[in-house]
């Protein structure tokens with residue numbers, strides 16, 4: 001018997017420090033002590049959530065690249081490929097723009113199914129080129145993501161739940177942006193942190209009073225049925 005509900009957590013904007021950048025150091029113990037699966041569902045490239053699970057010492061249950069890459073702990077699923085997003089970014093660069101991440105571009109280096117562009121770069125030409133390729137550009141508040149519209153974080157979360165064997169109706173999700181809306185629609189209870197964008201706030205069952213990991217921690221304390 002487990003007292004805690006399964007958790008689905010976004011990373012940027014949700015596990016972040018009060019100033020919005022970097023993982024809040026208080027994240028590690030509560031997720032390690034959580035008595036149910038914890039799924040990290042992020043727009044970041046695959047190695048980032050894997051590393052977070054690894055260093056926190058928790059099982060690697062991961063939805064990365066906004067649903068493009070799913071890891072159930074046993075199997076990796078790729079639900080899109082990078083070719084078309086890369087063609088969009090190549091055309092964007094050919095038009096004189098840049099991804100904005102510098103020469104080595106560690107943001108995209110290990111990305112398999114989409115490409116991310118710095119929010120300091122102009123988005124309108126990017127949207128126009130992406131539309132020509134039938135792709136979308138989503139703004140997470142941390143980056144612009146050029147992606148196939150089909151795979152979503154919510155689809156990836158369903159994969160993980162099926163493989164791990166928990167009921168999503170019991171699960172609780174916390175997120176901050178438009179890329180969490182699909183997650184909110186597949187779980188039993190959803191929460192948007194106070195810093196969330198309008199789309200996430202509208203989709204969540206509840207908008208929290210507190211931002212970033214302060215908000216997420218308040219949910220974890222509230223939904224845990226463990227005896228104190």
Ligand SMILES: O=C(O)COP(=O)(O)O
Pocket residue numbers: 010011012013041042043044045140141142143144177179
């Ligand atoms: O990669 C991003 O832009 C945002 O990442 P997140 O989905 O963990 O918030």
Ligand SMILES: [Mg+2]
Pocket residue numbers: 010011012013014140175176177
């Ligand atoms: Mg986020």
